[in-house]
Amino acid sequence: MKLLARLAFAALLAVFAIAAQALVVTDERGVAVDLPKPPQRIVTLLPSLTESVCTLGACDRLVGVDRYSNWPESVRALPQVGGGIDPNVEAIVGLKPDVVLPARSSRVTERLEALGLKVVVLEPKNHADVRRVLDVLGRVLGTDDAQRVWRAIDAAVTAAAQAVPESVGHTRVYFEVNGGPYAASESSFIGETLARLGAKNIVPGSMGPFPKLNPEFVVRADPDLIMIGERNAQGMEQRPGWSRIKAVRNGRICRFSADEADVLVRPGPRMGEAARLMARCLSSTLERK
Template structure:
């Protein structure tokens, strides 16, 4: 009995096995215990943390993280260009999750913080990032979220009628003619729904497109956010585009835009939004 109690006490005293996390920049961070104070500086990462049941561990987020609703009560730490490093340091996080494109990762590390840079752009990325964040959080079976996403996207695809399949789509993700390319997670969703994409894969995930390119491509359907939709038909030559002539333009509200633009747990909802657009516009 004495030997058993000694072994039990040793087991309690020993720290959990350390986990080495290699992020998307190739930097390795050692996590010695499940972090209890987390800062997330990218909305898709914020949503992933919450979906994995660790929302209560968040102590600060970027200005664009707004889902789920409980994160709106957390301190706002700026965006990519104006991250408030001093406030992050004051929050004393165990780990900071940042975008690959963030400019503050090295500065945060220099201050002694553990930083993990992740930025999913494709379906494969999302699945991988789920696993990585699950490891950071110490959450088993993070892939359950991926299985839910896959099932939801498949259900959305089954709702698209045959006459809408193959329709050629131009998806403008941001003003200035930034498009959703075939190899982006948005483009992959379109493909899974059976739609075409006027953006060839060699242009990358989110290329900036010349207006004339869209005119020549002549998409049958346009997907665009509310802000960018103003004056669409007045763009030079765009009145000749079939989608505009036939009124096949889906304008997404700001809330829908958030869901559509975040590669994370709500991708099944994004697929449903796109599928509804295809049903209502492309099959008419």
């Protein structure tokens, strides 16, 4: 009887241990996702989520990533499952993940869930979103580092802002995210960083975080400074009417390398580095006045 009692007690402790690890998180859709324990096999479908998982100390739990995830260096060796919007479902299933982390724009979320996979949808678009997503990821991963990471990001942005000369204040900036053209507005994480650096974004937040613009909009807005990745800058000066833009006439264009552009357009742990890149751009344009 004593042996049976001990076995029953041990089984009860095991149940309590499992229950203690189980958690429920609410994702971008407002869907409550129950996870029996912190996942050990994770697939990410957004570069910023890949970077956040790694910065939270769980890079070793990644078993697959989207084709654009390339930082830190170790993730380049992981299986790629296609693009974030329309990834290869069969490849994801084959990796047997405990959880998949896609963006809200992904087209395969419902299909993955129908196949029995746990899916937590996360897609930060502004600073508050980044902090919230880090918190959710921290809970998913079972780590308490999320707020430490956020404080480091916030402190780095503040330091970058303090390094920008006051004379840069109110410089009117156009930030092109990619071809289309798609721009970063005031309400995006990029726009919020620009505001903290003292710059003025020509694209209002009312247009959405990353609106597709008519190129004539930029001509009419006539920015003082253009920030753009070198991949998108090819032939920019030849766009209709763009030769009249003040920034083009005065050569006040910051062309970022491919690696720098990746840092700038990903809302995650490297936002402090992105702020430093933008601050350097703003400061250097003073020399071209």
